[in-house]
Amino acid sequence: MRKLAATCQAMSRILLIEDHPSLGAAIAEYLRRGGHAVDLAPTLAAARSLLADVAFDLVLLDLGLPDGCGLDFLRQRPSPAPVLVLTARGALNDRIEGLDRGAEDYLVKPFALEELAARCRTILRRAARLQRAQVQLGRLSFDAATEALEAGNARFDLARRERQLLTALMLRPGRVCTRQYLETQLYDQSEPVGPNALETVMSRLRAQLDRHDCGVEVRTIRGVGYLLEASPDASKN
Numbered sequence: 001m002r003k004l005a006a007t008c009q010a011m012s013r014i015l016l017i018e019d020h021p022s023l024g025a026a027i028a029e030y031l032r033r034g035g036h037a038v039d040l041a042p043t044l045a046a047a048r049s050l051l052a053d054v055a056f057d058l059v060l061l062d063l064g065l066p067d068g069c070g071l072d073f074l075r076q077r078p079s080p081a082p083v084l085v086l087t088a089r090g091a092l093n094d095r096i097e098g099l100d101r102g103a104e105d106y107l108v109k110p111f112a113l114e115e116l117a118a119r120c121r122t123i124l125r126r127a128a129r130l131q132r133a134q135v136q137l138g139r140l141s142f143d144a145a146t147e148a149l150e151a152g153n154a155r156f157d158l159a160r161r162e163r164q165l166l167t168a169l170m171l172r173p174g175r176v177c178t179r180q181y182l183e184t185q186l187y188d189q190s191e192p193v194g195p196n197a198l199e200t201v202m203s204r205l206r207a208q209l210d211r212h213d214c215g216v217e218v219r220t221i222r223g224v225g226y227l228l229e230a231s232p233d234a235s236k237n
Helices: 021-033 044-051 068-077 091-100 113-129 158-169 177-184 198-209
Strands: 013-017 035-042 060-061 083-087 105-108 134-137 141-144 149-151 154-157 176-178 216-221 226-228
Touching: 013 021, 013 158, 021 035, 021 113, 035 044, 044 068, 060 068, 060 113, 068 083, 068 091, 068 105, 083 091, 083 113, 105 113, 134 226, 141 158, 158 177, 158 198, 158 226, 176 177, 177 198, 177 226, 198 216
Parallel strands: 013 035, 013 060, 060 083, 083 105
Antiparallel strands: 134 141, 141 149, 149 154, 176 226, 216 226
């Protein structure tokens, strides 16, 4: 398999609904090497379970699944994430039906992984333009589409895990984020997660927020999770 030539512009959370073990593993590994978090669901039931806990940026959907047809997923649309259909059903009527049911794109098997990655990039760029939003809290400004961070007028960056964690918190400012929600935003199914992994990343993130004088703080809500809010003295800075 050739190395990934290009990746989508920012790390995305992708749900792959595919029941063929070797194909599913190959696609997931390829996209992970491109910098994305990929969760693999072999059935519609497993996909719905994941969707109940995780906010995905893109769904890759096979149509022929053990517990039903992927068109049922499109009909019920349990997630607002855009859907790219991956299927061996290449007839014109099948493609039209998939697109009419709400799929963003349709890729017929067998396909090159390079083309799949290109289709993903296109869909994710389009979704980012539609969902572009800027969140301001304290002195911290966050662009949800580009993940750009500024404290005051000074731009700064974070390591990947700290950026993922801050992104998850900034998309729910002033609301308690549970441990489960934050862990699902940081790690996919393939990653072993230690009992204190979240606390370790949180400690590093807090240090960076202080270092860049962001005017925000992350409070621990014991037994529940974490809350990102403006520091009491943020307006004085």
